[in-house]
Amino acid sequence: MNETPQVIRCSVGMRWGDMDAYGHVNNVEILRILEEARIHAFGPPGGTAGPGREPAVALFNDVPAGTQALVAEHRVKYLSPLTYRTIPAEIAVWISALKGASFTIAYVIRDPVTAQACAQAETTLAFVEGETGRLLRIAPEQKALMLPYLGQSVFGPVSVAGTAADGGQRAV
Secondary structure (H helix, E strand, O other): OOOOOOOEEEEEOOOHHHEOOOOEEOHHHHHHHHHHHHHHHHOOOOOOOOOOOOOOOOOOOOOOOOEEEEEEEEEEEEOOOOEOOOOOEEEEEEEEEEOOOEEEEEEEEEOOOOOOEEEEEEEEEEEEEOOOOOEEOOOHHHHHHHHHHEOOOOOOOEOOOOOEOOOOOOOO
């Protein structure tokens, strides 16, 4: 793991309809923002989109035909409300875990005006063979793409009890 991993910075627009009755971006829409940041950072899964801007790291672009990148888990901690604005939210993205058949992407969403951290999250993904559902090991080429971005979890080291040892705060 890198002491100072490379961090990909993304801007994701908020939509008027993302607001809930309390006037801030709804928790379900936060997951959509995470998905958009993941696609901006690592590209759409191979064959699922038309030509466009190249991602910072083309992790999903060159997977073998029939390979799916599936979400295995989301973990989100809401730190403060994300107020709807007509300017995009700022998201820092990096890899927080890299295993044989899965990897975890970490995020910090910040308010674009106040720079206050509004949410920190992680998404664990796995590559699966689409027709059979068989879990695929991460290829050496994919690992090589991820290694410069490998850093710590936003939730800190996990103790035996499963709670973050440092309260889960990480400055990004």
